[in-house]
Amino acid sequence: MAPDRAVAAQARPEQEFFCFRVGELRFGVPSENVLEVFRAGLLTPLPRTPSFIMGVTGHRGEVLPVVDLLRFLSKGEARIGPRTRLFIGVTGSIVAGVVADTVLGLRRIPVSEILPPPLGGDAAAEHLLGVVHGTSTQDGINLLNFHKLLQTARQRAVAR
Amino acid sequence: MSLDTPNEKPTSKARSARKAPANKASAAAPPAPLKAFTDTLLTVLAGNLQARVPKELVGAGGEEMAHLLNQVLDNFASSEHRKHVAAQEIDQALDALISLVREGDLSRWNTTTEDPQLGPLLEGFGKVIETLRTFVREINEAALRLSSSANQVLAASTQHETSSTEQAAAIHETTATMEELKHASAQIAENAGSVARVAEETLGAARAGRGAIGEFIQAMQQIRSDGVAVADSIAKLSKRVERIGTVVEVIDEIADRSDLLALNAALEGSRAGEAGKGFSIVAAEMRRLAENVLDSTKEIKNLITEIREATAAAAGAAEASKSATESGEKLGAVAAQAVEGILAGVQETSDAARVINLATQQQRTATEQVVASMAEIEDVTRQTTQASKQATGAAAELTQLAARLAELIKRFKAD
Known part of the structure; x- marks a missing residue:
């Protein structure tokens, strides 16, 4: 099976995304940017931080800021329930927790199916790698440029 | 009765006169002196009881005789008169009885007499009739009541x-x-x-x-x-x-x-x-x-x-x-x-x-x-x-x- 898979990889290049849902929106983050997933426990709010920083949480001896993507992209507000997940995203030296209502799973998406983000869209569009259409409009996934997103977030947080 | 009384004497005289001639006539065919007697007796016999022997005709010898004969004739007349009266009374009584029998009339009985012989008889009749009257009255009354x-x-x-x-x-x-x-x-x-x-x-x-x-x-x-x-x-x-x-x-x-x-x-x-x-x-x-x-x-x-x-x-x-x-x-x-x-x-x-x-x-x-x-x-x-x-x-x-x-x-x- 291995040779077949190698051939398939060469013939049709794919990229693996960690897919999840927050609110009504579905996002994908390149899987190499995701370290670990766990349940969102108690968050400690931080003063003098932007509203998209929900607080900090402790994980394996580290204190991580927790980002609310919906607030960051001005698409509403995330709520934390008993089933709410928190995944640890990493890009460069930046490590942050991101709130996800449900984790859809790891998906391998053919590069050819990734469409460019719509031009002239809102501010969220600049943090997108592209868009993948599913079988229906609800199944469409916004693939995030996670590196850029975290950098912007850090800049905004520091700018304050 | 009282009316008859005056006639009594002549009648009895007549009767006696009538009687006497009957006796005298049968005695004999009288001679002339006796003729007055005979005539008087004949007259009396003929019904005239008043006839008397006239004293002037009889002569001296017959005066006594005439007087006696006249007395006899008087007695006869009065007797006749009495008889007559009695007969009359009897007739009256008979009439009353006849009417009683025929018509039942009891009211007409009113007969009285002075005759001593008839008196008791009529009185007895009167009593009987009186009794009958009483009976009739009572019976009448009773009949009315009965009715x-x-x-x-x-x-x-x-x-x-x-x-x-x-x-x-x-x-x-x-x-x-x-x-x-x-x-x-x-x-x-x-x-x-x-x-x-x-x-x-x-x-x-x-x-x-x-x-x-x-x-x-x-x-x-x-x-x-x-x-x-x-x-x-x-x-x-x-x-x-x-x-x-x-x-x-x-x-x-x-x-x-x-x-x-x-x-x-x-x-x-x-x-x-x-x-x-x-x-x-x-x-x-x-x-x-x-x-x-x-x-x-x-x-x-x-x-x-x-x-x-x-x-x-x-x-x-x-x-x-x-x-x-x-x-x-x-x-x-x-x-x-x-x-x-x-x-x-x-x-x-x-x-x-x-x-x-x-x-x-x-x-x-x-x-x-x-x-x-x-x-x-x-x-x-x-x-x-x-x-x-x-x-x-x-x-x-x-x-x-x-x-x-x-x-x-x-x-x-x-x-």
């Missing part, structure tokens, strides 16, 4: 006859009424009998109803105890379901953790690159399984919720059933009481109907006796009517007889 009495008797008898006829009619009517009464009492007896029968049937039905109500109450009690058992079972079921809920929670928790573990395993596999690919696939499968488990537990939770609602509804229904059966038991008790009342009432009705039946039977017997008595009375009354008819006839005859008697008595004139 009026007979009329009264007739009236009374007629009235009695009418009354008796009316009585007979009344008795007949009474008999008819009694017959009707008999029929009516027979009808009543029949009705009372049917009432008793119906009451008996009602009694049976009410007894059956009492039994049914008893069974109903038992069934209600059974239902209530069953309902209590059902409520217990529902409570137990509810507890079990809660227990299942906690178990499902545990399973859910485990599945969630498995999901996270599988996800992180997949991420690890992904980081290991090509070497971790198979691992990633296995982890993804595991994750799918965990998701399946989560779906199932979600379904179970939904089911548990439904069961909870259903058991709550069932508990409510059991409670309602319990109160319903309680009120059913109460109603059954009330119905049982009512049926007891009905039973008592029907029993009384039945007894009363039996008593009525008995009473009407007695009444029927009494009525029959009365009818028989009335028949006897009717018979007697018929006889009475007949008798009173006869009495009326007799009274009519009596009235006629009284009238006749009065008529007859009227012929005798007492006054």
Whole structure:
């Protein structure tokens, strides 16, 4: 099976995304940017931080800021329930927790199916790698440029 | 009489004169001196009793003789006169008697006499006639009274006859009424009998109803105890379901953790690159399984919720059933009481109907006796009517007889 898979990889290049849902929106983050997933426990709010920083949480001896993507992209507000997940995203030296209502799973998406983000869209569009259409409009996934997103977030947080 | 008195002397003289000549005539054919005697006697014999021997004609020798003869003639005349008067009085008496016999006239008897020989006779007649007069008067009075009495008797008898006829009619009517009464009492007896029968049937039905109500109450009690058992079972079921809920929670928790573990395993596999690919696939499968488990537990939770609602509804229904059966038991008790009342009432009705039946039977017997008595009375009354008819006839005859008697008595004139 291995040779077949190698051939398939060469013939049709794919990229693996960690897919999840927050609110009504579905996002994908390149899987190499995701370290670990766990349940969102108690968050400690931080003063003098932007509203998209929900607080900090402790994980394996580290204190991580927790980002609310919906607030960051001005698409509403995330709520934390008993089933709410928190995944640890990493890009460069930046490590942050991101709130996800449900984790859809790891998906391998053919590069050819990734469409460019719509031009002239809102501010969220600049943090997108592209868009993948599913079988229906609800199944469409916004693939995030996670590196850029975290950098912007850090800049905004520091700018304050 | 007093009128006749002056004539008495001449008449007796005449008579004696007549007698004397008869004696003298037969004596002899008289010579001339005797001629005066003879003539006088002839005159007296011819009817003139006043004739006397004239003294101047007889001469001296015959004076004594003439005087004696004249005395004889006077005596004769007075005797004749007396005879005549007596005859007249006898005629008068005879006339009165004739008229008495012929016309019944008693009033005309007025005869009196001075004749010593006739006097007692006429007096005796007078007494007899007076007695007859008294009789006639009394008889007349009696006849009148008899007539009026007979009329009264007739009236009374007629009235009695009418009354008796009316009585007979009344008795007949009474008999008819009694017959009707008999029929009516027979009808009543029949009705009372049917009432008793119906009451008996009602009694049976009410007894059956009492039994049914008893069974109903038992069934209600059974239902209530069953309902209590059902409520217990529902409570137990509810507890079990809660227990299942906690178990499902545990399973859910485990599945969630498995999901996270599988996800992180997949991420690890992904980081290991090509070497971790198979691992990633296995982890993804595991994750799918965990998701399946989560779906199932979600379904179970939904089911548990439904069961909870259903058991709550069932508990409510059991409670309602319990109160319903309680009120059913109460109603059954009330119905049982009512049926007891009905039973008592029907029993009384039945007894009363039996008593009525008995009473009407007695009444029927009494009525029959009365009818028989009335028949006897009717018979007697018929006889009475007949008798009173006869009495009326007799009274009519009596009235006629009284009238006749009065008529007859009227012929005798007492006054």
